[in-house]
Amino acid sequence: MEAEKEEARGVPAWVMTFADLMTLLMCFFVLLLAFSEMDVAKFKQLSGSMKEAFGVQSEIEVKTIPKGTSVVAQEFSPGKPEPTPINTVRQFTIDSNRNTLDALDRELKEIKETREHARRLRLALKEEIDKGYVAIETEGTKVIIHIMEKASFDSGLADVRREFQPVLTKISGLIDNNSGDVTISGHTDNLPISNERFRSNWELSTSRAVSVAHALLAQSEIDPPRVQVTGHADTQPRASNDTPEDRAKNRRVDISIIRGAEIDQIRQMSITQPPAPDIVGELPEATSEEGTP
Numbered sequence: 001m002e003a004e005k006e007e008a009r010g011v012p013a014w015v016m017t018f019a020d021l022m023t024l025l026m027c028f029f030v031l032l033l034a035f036s037e038m039d040v041a042k043f044k045q046l047s048g049s050m051k052e053a054f055g056v057q058s059e060i061e062v063k064t065i066p067k068g069t070s071v072v073a074q075e076f077s078p079g080k081p082e083p084t085p086i087n088t089v090r091q092f093t094i095d096s097n098r099n100t101l102d103a104l105d106r107e108l109k110e111i112k113e114t115r116e117h118a119r120r121l122r123l124a125l126k127e128e129i130d131k132g133y134v135a136i137e138t139e140g141t142k143v144i145i146h147i148m149e150k151a152s153f154d155s156g157l158a159d160v161r162r163e164f165q166p167v168l169t170k171i172s173g174l175i176d177n178n179s180g181d182v183t184i185s186g187h188t189d190n191l192p193i194s195n196e197r198f199r200s201n202w203e204l205s206t207s208r209a210v211s212v213a214h215a216l217l218a219q220s221e222i223d224p225p226r227v228q229v230t231g232h233a234d235t236q237p238r239a240s241n242d243t244p245e246d247r248a249k250n251r252r253v254d255i256s257i258i259r260g261a262e263i264d265q266i267r268q269m270s271i272t273q274p275p276a277p278d279i280v281g282e283l284p285e286a287t288s289e290e291g292t293p
Helices: 002-008 014-035 040-055 098-124 126-131 162-173 201-219 244-250 261-272
Strands: 134-139 142-148 181-187 227-231 252-258
Touching (some): 098 126, 126 134, 201 227
Parallel strands (some): 181 227
Antiparallel strands (some): 134 142
8 A cells, every 4th residue: 555655646657658759749840850951042142132232222133032841841931021111222322424524524614715715816806807807716625717818818829918917917916825726727719720830729728828827927926836737728618619709708718726625636637647649640721710820
């Protein structure tokens, strides 16, 4: 009787069976965890997306959250995430157009200075402009002074008229090294000329440009290396050559005061452009409104 009372005060017999069952269940779930595997590729995509989201502004492709597989369920998905209030990523970026904007501001400033220079020239040459001897216009950062033939040259000749010399003196006083480079170009109409002195309009236009250059350099402060002389014959008309009035507009000498970036462009062209071929052969005889001396 005493032995039975001793046994009654100990652990119940079913406890051993319960402990064995719990141990087996724990081993079962440990084995399930050991057999499960992660989708490494999707995990890397998600980590990369997070890096881009917190790094630079970009469009991020939607990626599914990594899922696990096991022997119990081949695929499971966690709870559905709620959308965020802002669905775009924004950030301050470096202004990569700053240099471009600085160059644009500089060009606009040069254009403004060019127009101011043209205004001063028009005021100084108002009398000559009203008489039709001179015309002034701007083209980008370039001021162009058109010297018309009727006041500056006799027909068919390249010597500047004596009475026009004061006008060139006035123009030369308005040009200095701060004005920019100077291109002096001669132009004619499309009627060919051939006389004892000039074989073609090319020679006549070039000779007239050289005469104006000599007159300017004799009284201007501009350095001769900043001056360029060209002859274009009838290749750059201001008007059509259909009427005597239009042909008169084309017979001229242009003084172009060039500023800013156009200076470098023209200098580069003068360096890289091959020299023009010499004119050979006989030219047909023809009359011209330029006339003969």
